[in-house]
Amino acid sequence: MDNFTILTLVTYLYALFLISLRMKVSYKSIKLFKLLVVVLAGASLVFLINYTGNLSLTTRIIVFIPMPYVIVMTYITEIANLLKKMGINGFVKRPVKIDNELAEKLMNSVDFLSKRKIGALITVERNINLTPFINKSLMINADLSKELLTSIFIPSTPLHDGAVIIRGNKILCAKTYYPSTERTDLPMTYGTRHRAAIGISEQSDALTIVVSEETGNVSVTINRQMEYNVSRETLNLYFEKFLQIN
Incomplete structure (x- = not known):
């Protein structure tokens, strides 16, 4: 099993882990995982760009699919705060109403x-x-x-x-x-x-x-x-x- 295959497997497993964790506890407070996702994202990009094996564009896209989800779900709080500071409130719903x-x-x-x-x-x-x-x-x-x-x-x-x-x-x-x-x-x-x-x-x-x-x-x-x-x-x-x- 080469390095690219191992990285792909780890990335998908991590994405599945986040999905599972999201249904149980708050994953956004686990700083170690935030650091890990940065490493995974960077490593994925390097391997996808420099991999010399017979890898089609479709395969490259499929391999990279988990990364946007992992990044967004791990940094959702930071992303929301950044959008708020930029004055982008298009995704913010109106306040909850109670009588x-x-x-x-x-x-x-x-x-x-x-x-x-x-x-x-x-x-x-x-x-x-x-x-x-x-x-x-x-x-x-x-x-x-x-x-x-x-x-x-x-x-x-x-x-x-x-x-x-x-x-x-x-x-x-x-x-x-x-x-x-x-x-x-x-x-x-x-x-x-x-x-x-x-x-x-x-x-x-x-x-x-x-x-x-x-x-x-x-x-x-x-x-x-x-x-x-x-x-x-x-x-x-x-x-x-x-x-x-x-």
Whole structure:
């Protein structure tokens, strides 16, 4: 087996690995794989250009097929941020809409949890699909209500650990786990839930609400940023801006 054949095999296996990993965990946070894809891309180009064997143009194209997918899927966050900085928003969907009744239920749930210092992590899915995290969670798929949402986070219940994901008007799943942010510049007051909330904001455009079990403070995370200890009025402004309440 020559070097070209080995490289082709490794490239395809890596592409299949990314597809599998995408359905399970967040692959974008694995820096080693990002470095590997750069090496694979460069090596593929060199071999395709300089390979002296009897290789037709069609074969060269087929061999190179996995590389665009591997590059885009590995660097999707960086690509999205670059497009945003360039002012290219053609691929960005309009904000998710929720009605006032749903927003009120969510607000009342947060108030209930905050006053009783019950820790919670609540994520509202927006434009970026959270399926890779949902697939590893416990599905609920029930209409959102204050009673159901607050009961999930009661410490004695089996579902309290992890996050809840809300999609549309429903509580889609519970017991969801996010990768913690790798940032080292965060205050010591940020606990595990806060770091997980920042982590998911680094990988999606979701809006995440954190209730601290130590202080009862409510924090909001979106677009890689967290606002700590927000008021009810400020939280409502986040809903209006990012969830387009009507």
